[in-house]
Amino acid sequence: MHDSPGYTCGTCGARHEDPPLSYRTHAPVYWSDEVAAADGSELTADLCVIQGEHFFVQGSIDIPLRDADGAFSWGVWVSLSAANFGRTVELWDRPGRESEPPYFGWLSTELPVYGRSTLELKTHVHTQPVGRKPLVEVEPTDHPLAVAQRTGMTMADVRRIAERLLHPETPRRTGEGAPHRSGG
Template identity: 80%
Template sequence: MHDTLGYTCGTCGDRHDEPPLSYRTPAPVYWSDELAADADSELTPDLCVIHGEHFFIQGNLDIPLLDAEGHFSWGVWVSLSGANFGRTVELWESPGREAEPPYFGWLSTELPVYGATTVNLKTHVHTRPVGIRPLIEVEPTDHPLAVAQRTGMTTADVRRIAERLLHPERNPEPGR
């Protein structure tokens, strides 16, 4: 039987497992390890507060796959207003919370594969049922991330992303 799992990396020439269909960032771009000692700052896998005045939530920014079932997903951080963050926390364990209207937020994650910064792209945060991270929708602009979310990507695109993230020293960010 022919092994269909995996691919030959275009950067290093090695055989890798099939690339992941999701990547998650551990913290908003504004977080630093020094903040862990600040009583007014906190980072959990889903929520972040910096100095008691900047609020973030992690969600999934999904991109449809054009040549396979499902989607590719970035686990990204988005800033929320204090009021919307408070509402999010208030409804955290409440069934039916997905009926909330979308919240406005600024993308607070740098995704180095798009050639232009992704920090501060305008987003809408769609609350989903309890236990499911919010869906992040980027404002429809001509930014490559926004275009990808609207039009989709191929499994070849997923492999290119994996190669960039597996071998950043060989694949510097565009413009560097």
């Protein structure tokens, strides 16, 4: 019995703190040192432009927790059309921007824990009040990420994600795959 919070890692056997309930990526998957050096490319904590032609916003995919309060959150990048990106920038500091209809976008972050690529999943980007990142809704499909966003996940799923991200080079055990749903 352990008195400290945390869990025993199924990959390395060590005791880890409680797993984080959110992860964010620095840039869209298409960003590189070469792209950064190109004319018309810019990356901030919230917005990205690649060579003046490709436009991205960072948002959150929230997944409800079924056996705990709150949600698990992926900080992801989503591509937007030039028009929708322009509108996003225009409204960036404007109160009431959350009344804007959602924008269509393509998921531009690879989340390595779902057993299938998450790149180019269709999304809807919901603008939030000033100071909050947009909420990203994955189009309802049979993709494990879309299913998780609709049906939720457990803290055991959160621990599996943490183990996978803490130990990316460790081969998965036989039968281990994407985070899975348990009961209910």
